[in-house]
Amino acid sequence: MITREDVENIAILSKLFVPEDEMDSLTKSMQEIVSFADTINNADTEGIEFDNINNLSNVFREDTVKESLPSKDILKNAPEQAEDHFLVRNHA
Amino acid sequence: MGYIEKIQSMLTHGEITCVELTKKYLNAIETANSQLNAYVKITPETALDTAKKVDEKIARGESLLPLEGVPMTLKDNISTCGIETTCCSKILSGYTPIYDAKVWEILKAQNAVLLGKTNMDEFAMGSSSETSCFGGAANPFNTDHVSGGSSGGVASAVSADIAVFGLGSDTGGSIRQPASFCGIVGLKPTYGAVSRYGLIAYASSLDQIGPITKTVEDASVVYDAISIKDGNDSTSVGSKEKTFDTLDSDIKGLKIGIAREYLEGIRDDVKEAVLKAAKKYEEMGAEIVYFDFPALKYALPVYYILACAEASSNLGRYDGIRFGYKTEHYNGTHDMICKTRSEGFGEEVKRRILLGTYVLSAGYYDAYYKKAQNLRGTIIKAFDDVFKDVDVILAPTVPMTAFKKGQATSDPVETYLTDICTVPINIAGLPSVSLPCGFNSKGMPIGMQIIGGKFNEAKILNAAYKYEQACPENFKDTKWGVKL
Numbered sequence: 174m175i176t177r178e179d180v181e182n183i184a185i186l187s188k189l190f191v192p193e194d195e196m197d198s199l200t201k202s203m204q205e206i207v208s209f210a211d212t213i214n215n216a217d218t219e220g221i222e223f224d225n226i227n228n229l230s231n232v233f234r235e236d237t238v239k240e241s242l243p244s245k246d247i248l249k250n251a252p253e254q255a256e257d258h259f260l261v262r263n264h265a
Numbered sequence: 266m267g268y269i270e271k272i273q274s275m276l277t278h279g280e281i282t283c284v285e286l287t288k289k290y291l292n293a294i295e296t297a298n299s300q301l302n303a304y305v306k307i308t309p310e311t312a313l314d315t316a317k318k319v320d321e322k323i324a325r326g327e328s329l330l331p332l333e334g335v336p337m338t339l340k341d342n343i344s345t346c347g348i349e350t351t352c353c354s355k356i357l358s359g360y361t362p363i364y365d366a367k368v369w370e371i372l373k374a375q376n377a378v379l380l381g382k383t384n385m386d387e388f389a390m391g392s393s394s395e396t397s398c399f400g401g402a403a404n405p406f407n408t409d410h411v412s413g414g415s416s417g418g419v420a421s422a423v424s425a426d427i428a429v430f431g432l433g434s435d436t437g438g439s440i441r442q443p444a445s446f447c448g449i450v451g452l453k454p455t456y457g458a459v460s461r462y463g464l465i466a467y468a469s470s471l472d473q474i475g476p477i478t479k480t481v482e483d484a485s486v487v488y489d490a491i492s493i494k495d496g497n498d499s500t501s502v503g504s505k506e507k508t509f510d511t512l513d514s515d516i517k518g519l520k521i522g523i524a525r526e527y528l529e530g531i532r533d534d535v536k537e538a539v540l541k542a543a544k545k546y547e548e549m550g551a552e553i554v555y556f557d558f559p560a561l562k563y564a565l566p567v568y569y570i571l572a573c574a575e576a577s578s579n580l581g582r583y584d585g586i587r588f589g590y591k592t593e594h595y596n597g598t599h600d601m602i603c604k605t606r607s608e609g610f611g612e613e614v615k616r617r618i619l620l621g622t623y624v625l626s627a628g629y630y631d632a633y634y635k636k637a638q639n640l641r642g643t644i645i646k647a648f649d650d651v652f653k654d655v656d657v658i659l660a661p662t663v664p665m666t667a668f669k670k671g672q673a674t675s676d677p678v679e680t681y682l683t684d685i686c687t688v689p690i691n692i693a694g695l696p697s698v699s700l701p702c703g704f705n706s707k708g709m710p711i712g713m714q715i716i717g718g719k720f721n722e723a724k725i726l727n728a729a730y731k732y733e734q735a736c737p738e739n740f741k742d743t744k745w746g747v748k749l
Contacts, residue, residue, distance in 0.1 A: 179623070183623050187577065187618050187622045189606055206678060209566060216643070225470070226456045227456065250588035250589070251588065252591035264595070
């Protein structure tokens with residue numbers, strides 16, 4: 174059974190804050206979903222594995238040089254940028 | 266005749282110019298969208314610029330490419346260079362892609378007329394479009410009902426004739442379910458048939474782009490145009506045959522399978538409509554074969570485990586640093602990232618990230634993720650075995666008709682159960698087309714899906730086409746939009 178502490182830990186791993194007043198309802202809905210997922214526990218999967226849908230294997234393309242997107246364009250979408258870099262401040 | 270062919274014939278015969286046609290659609294959007302909320306962004310300048318180019322081409326006497334001059338829309342998770350693409354999430358507000366998705370690159374090169382971007386559940390997670398940060402899209406058959414999800418905006422727009430066709434994405438039913446709710450056609454292609462390059466990822470091993478249209482012929486034309494192998498998507502395969510060439514082939518002797526499990530737990534009116542369609546197929550010379558499909562009971566939990574696991578990984582990129590929303594006040598980088606994500610993502614997205622992180626975390630990985638992956642193999646093998654005996658499978662698309670607004674959001678597990686008929690197809694990577702097969706007593710559309718073996722799009726579209734020809738009464742116009 175998934176506990177409130179579990180949800181707190183998963184939230185840290187997920188880099189999400191869960192407000193205190195939403196914790197109980199979230200734990201409850203997570204419990205319901207996980208117990209629903211538990212129905213697979215008894216399934217027999219002996220000898221069966223899955224890799225990818227169309228059984229593709231990796232192939233190497235020619236190592237040719239192609240033009241990259243201009244960094245000026247890429248930075249247009251950044252909330253903050255400085256000197257051709259993404260800007261990350263420690264405080265704001 | 267499909268709407269695409271009809272429009273191109275009108276354009277080339279000089280009955281209407283592409284600019285006039287485009288203006289008609291833009292005006293119709295202006296009238297209808299306040300009630301339908303199908304479009305989240307309208308792009309009149311792009312549309313009219315393209316339309317002018319098409320008119321010039323016609324004036325020069327040049328012949329048109331398959332989708333040239335056709336007014337259409339894209340779901341808001343398909344990247345459009347220079348046009349805001351938000352996935353209907355606050356976290357991507359203001360994000361303007363600097364490259365085109367492969368599918369849009371193809372359509373743009375054909376001068377398809379982009380009217381705008383359409384509404385969807387946030388990051389394609391949902392069955393009603395109501396998790397959109399713009400609010401849900403309404404059903405053109407009754408605006409008190411949802412249009413479905415997650416490609417609810419595309420379905421609403423096409424059903425309401427404020428777009429001739431649209432491209433949606435289908436991770437667990439997101440093309441077929443809204444098509445079913447809105448009484449139109451939706452094709453989820455074989456995994457790998459259409460490039461996912463530039464589709465903002467939800468669950469990469471399940472996501473697939475496909476057309477939403479009013480007729481089977483239109484779905485075939487659009488699918489043929491976009492199913493091209495693409496070097497920018499490592500899972501891209503493309504398609505080997507053009508589906509359009511074999512539309513209207515005889516279906517005498519076609520073996521159509523119906524899984525008994527697929528008829529359990531669905532509403533009586535839906536079951537009745539699907540069985541009536543099966544009867545129609547028999548009259549046309551097809552053979553109906555019933556079979557057991559016990560692996561189906563694992564499909565939903567397998568789907569939600571795998572989809573959430575992949576989502577938790579894919580959505581790790583939203584950190585407030587490179588694009589999109591960023592929180593205003595913070596103390597340190599960890600605090601900034603957590604606040605950005607907590608403020609930027611909606612409730613359902615956060616729930617799925619948390620669930621995905623849980624099933625991937627140490628101690629639970631083997632019990633959930635690994636087990637679900639193995640079961641995915643079981644479900645694929647079960648489908649393979651079925652297709653040794655039948656040509657296509659007939660099934661309901663959704664166990665019910667479109668629900669009323671506000672009903673989907675209350676209970677997550679209950680809402681997930683509505684995906685029971687659609688998710689097995691994504692798990693197995695199969696193609697499936699949803700098409701209308703009747704109406705309930707309140708006039709809401711009922712949909713059925715025809716499922717094929719991998720890369721058998723031609724076979725399922727032909728079977729769908731034959732039904733459409735035999736039962737045109739199930740393909741109804743709504744009161745909205747442009748009547749050609």
